[in-house]
Amino acid sequence: MLAFVDAKLAYEIDVVAAADAQASGSAVIIDSRKRQSWDHGHIAGALHLPAASLAALPQTLPRDRCLVVYGWGPGCNGATYTARRLLTEGFDVRELIGGYEYWVRNGFAIVTAGTTSRPGPDPLVTAEPHR
Template sequence: MSVVSETAAASAADAVAHFSRKLSVETDCWDVHASMRDGAADFVLLDVRTAALYAASHVPGATNLPHREIDQARMAAWPAETLFVVYCAGPHCNGADKAALRLARLGRPVKIMIGGMTGWVDDGLKLDRL
């Protein structure tokens, strides 16, 4: 028995529930890129880092809204059903988690773009600069 198999795998039903739930709260860089490239972006991409970091480089098409500035008044600019995809610097940063939590507490649909800026660059995708 290996270290991998010493803990039994989840049942198929448990795995379906787990991965469905996981995909309901996250997406990846390539899916965001492909949706935007194909004109199928049915979401608002939010860069939740500081304005200075956004100006230095950001994902093309992203709107800058630092996570600390997310509140009811700022979100009134978008219809209540708008899906937001948030990202920050990368796996070492929890800014996207903080933004997602703020949006969820405001009743807004939200997903995190896993990998953030690091994932975007790792996928070979280009960045914009102001």
């Protein structure tokens, strides 16, 4: 059981650590959701790579940085499919715990209809606003 927990900690990343990694340039965030979901709103600075379009990976994906993959939230496994595909190609990948839902709930920057905003943090998720 300890090996499972260690592996989970090595593979998953929470939204605070992902935001820090994105800000430092050590990670690129990948949205695995459908176009309609992306258009509804996505993490600022994320790349769109829908799970359904994984047959041919873009040649522009960076191999020198961690790829943090996300879906809608805890009930979505599209990010897991995308992460699996990227891992088979040798990329360094982490899956974002809580996905887009928890990114928004923590008050990090999102893009909706071409406008970047920072929703107020949900007090059930965080006691302090982030950046």
